[in-house]
Amino acid sequence: MELLLLVVGLMLAAVVLVGIGDRLHLPWPALMVVLGAAVAFVPGLPDRFELEPDLILPLFLPPLLFATAQRTSWALFRARWRSIVMLAIALVAVTIAVVAGTAMALIPGIGLSAAVALGAMVAPPDPVAVEAVAGPVRMPRRLLAVLQSEGLFNDATALVVFQAAVFATVSGDELSFPLVAGRFLLGAALAVVIGIVVAKIARWVSTKVTDTTGRSALTVVLPFAVYLLAEEVHASGVVAVVVVALQLRVHANADEAAERLVQRSFWDVVELLVTGVAFGLIGLDLRQVVIDAGADLPRMLVHAAIVCGVVIVLRALWMTGALLAVRRREDPGVAPRTGREAVVLAWCGMRGLATLALALALPAVTSTGAAFPARTEIVVVACSVLVVTLLLPGFTLPIVVRVLKVAEDADAERAAERMLAHRAWHAALTRLVERERADGLPDEVSAVLHQSIGRLEAVLAGETLGDEERDRFATLRASRATLGAVQAEALSAARAEVLAARRESGVDPEAADRVLHRLDLRTVLLD
Structure with missing residues (x-):
C-alpha cells in the first residue's frame, strides 16, 4: 500500500509540476527530482522506499524509449549514423575508460572491474532526461535530432559494459574487453532481428483487432514484451524497443487517422506520468545514498565533484572535436556547425534513469562473500553525477540557448x-x-x-x-x-x-x- 500511495502521489505531483514548469519556463522533470529529494528528507518518512533495482529499467525505460523513438525515423538514423557511432558508442566508451581511470586514482581498493562499472553508470546521457529537458527548449531541430539519436542507443553500450564489469567483479575473473565488444555487437545484431520480427507480428495482430482502443493497448504492451524478450536471450532490450518503434512507423497505414489521434493522445499521457514517477524516484533515492555514506559523505562528495568535472569537460572536448570534423562537410543538416551549437550539445549531457538503476543494481557482496569494492562510494559518485548533469543543465539550458542565440529556426x-x-x-x-x-x-x-x-x-x-x-x-x-x-x-x-x-x-x-x-x-x- 505504501508503494502504491507513493506512485499515485508522484503522478499527481507530475501533473501539477507540468503547469508550474510552463509558468516558470523550467523543465518539470528537473522539478520532480527536487521535489522527490525534498519529500525524501521529511522527518518521519521511511528510510527506504522499497522498489527492486532490477525492476527500474524494465518498468520505466521501455515505454519512454518507445515514445521517443516514435518521433524519429529510419531515414533520420541513416543520415545521422556517424553521430550515433561517435556519440552513442565511441564517446560512451571513452567516458567509461577516463572515469574508470579517475576512479582508480581517487578511490583506494576499487579495482579495475568496479571502476569500469562506475564508468558505465555515468557515461551515457539518458534518453528520457535529454528528451524531457531539451525537448521543450526551442533549439534547432538539427541539435535535438543529434541528442535524440545519441540517447536512443547509448544505453545499449553502457549496459553491456556494466554487466560484464559487475560479473567480473563478483566472480573475481579478469575483465576481457574484446569479449565485451563481441557481446555488444552480437547483442545489438540479435536485438535488431528481434525488433523487426516482433514488429511484423504486432502489425499482423493489429489487423485482427478491429477496436481502436485494443490496437492502442497493444502499443503499450509491446515495448515491455520486446524488451524482456531481448534481455532473456542476452540481446539489447534498448535496441529492440527502438527498432520495434521505428518499424511500426515505417509500415503505418495511411487510413488509420482515428487510431493515430487516439494513440498520440494516449502516449502523451503515458509519457508524462511515467516520466514523473521515474524522476520522482531519483529524488527519493538520494536519502538512502546519504544515509549509507554516513560520516564519509564529505570525502566521497569531493571525489564525486572531480568525476563530475571529468565527465563534463570530456563531453565538451568531444563536441569541440565534432565541430572541427563537421565544418569540413557541406551537409547543412549536421551538427554542431558553430561553436555556440557545440556548447549547447555539450551542456545537454543529462544523466538520469539509467544511471540511477545501474547504481542501485550493484550487488552488495561478491561470490566469495566479501563486500563489493567501494560500493557505497560508487553509488554516491554515480548519483552525484546524475544530479549535477541533470539539474544544472535542466535549470539553465533555456538561458544558455537564449544567451547564445541558438534559437529555433522558425x-x-x-x-x-x-x-x-x-x-x-x-x-x-x-x-x-x-x-x-x-x-x-x-x-x-x-x-x-x-x-x-x-x-x-x-x-x-x-x-x-x-x-x-x-x-x-x-x-x-x-x-x-x-x-x-x-x-x-x-x-x-x-x-x-x-x-x-x-x-x-x-x-x-x-x-x-x-x-x-x-x-x-x-x-x-x-x-
Whole structure:
C-alpha cells in the first residue's frame, strides 16, 4: 500500500509540476527530482522506499524509449549514423575508460572491474532526461535530432559494459574487453532481428483487432514484451524497443487517422506520468545514498565533484572535436556547425534513469562473500553525477540557448511543413482529378471538392479556418453521401504522401508528424 500511495502521489505531483514548469519556463522533470529529494528528507518518512533495482529499467525505460523513438525515423538514423557511432558508442566508451581511470586514482581498493562499472553508470546521457529537458527548449531541430539519436542507443553500450564489469567483479575473473565488444555487437545484431520480427507480428495482430482502443493497448504492451524478450536471450532490450518503434512507423497505414489521434493522445499521457514517477524516484533515492555514506559523505562528495568535472569537460572536448570534423562537410543538416551549437550539445549531457538503476543494481557482496569494492562510494559518485548533469543543465539550458542565440529556426521549420503540406495537397488534387476523369462527377460536386481541396494546403501548413471554410465544411457534410467516397480517396492519398515523405532522407519526422496530425484531424472532422 505504501508503494502504491507513493506512485499515485508522484503522478499527481507530475501533473501539477507540468503547469508550474510552463509558468516558470523550467523543465518539470528537473522539478520532480527536487521535489522527490525534498519529500525524501521529511522527518518521519521511511528510510527506504522499497522498489527492486532490477525492476527500474524494465518498468520505466521501455515505454519512454518507445515514445521517443516514435518521433524519429529510419531515414533520420541513416543520415545521422556517424553521430550515433561517435556519440552513442565511441564517446560512451571513452567516458567509461577516463572515469574508470579517475576512479582508480581517487578511490583506494576499487579495482579495475568496479571502476569500469562506475564508468558505465555515468557515461551515457539518458534518453528520457535529454528528451524531457531539451525537448521543450526551442533549439534547432538539427541539435535535438543529434541528442535524440545519441540517447536512443547509448544505453545499449553502457549496459553491456556494466554487466560484464559487475560479473567480473563478483566472480573475481579478469575483465576481457574484446569479449565485451563481441557481446555488444552480437547483442545489438540479435536485438535488431528481434525488433523487426516482433514488429511484423504486432502489425499482423493489429489487423485482427478491429477496436481502436485494443490496437492502442497493444502499443503499450509491446515495448515491455520486446524488451524482456531481448534481455532473456542476452540481446539489447534498448535496441529492440527502438527498432520495434521505428518499424511500426515505417509500415503505418495511411487510413488509420482515428487510431493515430487516439494513440498520440494516449502516449502523451503515458509519457508524462511515467516520466514523473521515474524522476520522482531519483529524488527519493538520494536519502538512502546519504544515509549509507554516513560520516564519509564529505570525502566521497569531493571525489564525486572531480568525476563530475571529468565527465563534463570530456563531453565538451568531444563536441569541440565534432565541430572541427563537421565544418569540413557541406551537409547543412549536421551538427554542431558553430561553436555556440557545440556548447549547447555539450551542456545537454543529462544523466538520469539509467544511471540511477545501474547504481542501485550493484550487488552488495561478491561470490566469495566479501563486500563489493567501494560500493557505497560508487553509488554516491554515480548519483552525484546524475544530479549535477541533470539539474544544472535542466535549470539553465533555456538561458544558455537564449544567451547564445541558438534559437529555433522558425522560418526553416515553417518551410519544412509548407513543403510537406504542398505535397499532400498535390496528391489529394491528383486523386480528385483522376476520379473526375473516371466517373464524370457533376459540376456542382466538382466545384465543392475543388474548393475544399484547394484550401487543404493552407490548413495542413497550420493556418486557421475562416467562416467561409467552415461554411464549406457544412456543405460537404450536407452532401456527404455523394462526396464521401471522393474526399476519402483524396485525403487518403494526401496521408500516404506525407507518410512516404516521412521515410525519405532529409525530411524532418517531427514536421511530417505535425502535418499528418492536422490531416488526421481534418479527416476525422469530415467523417
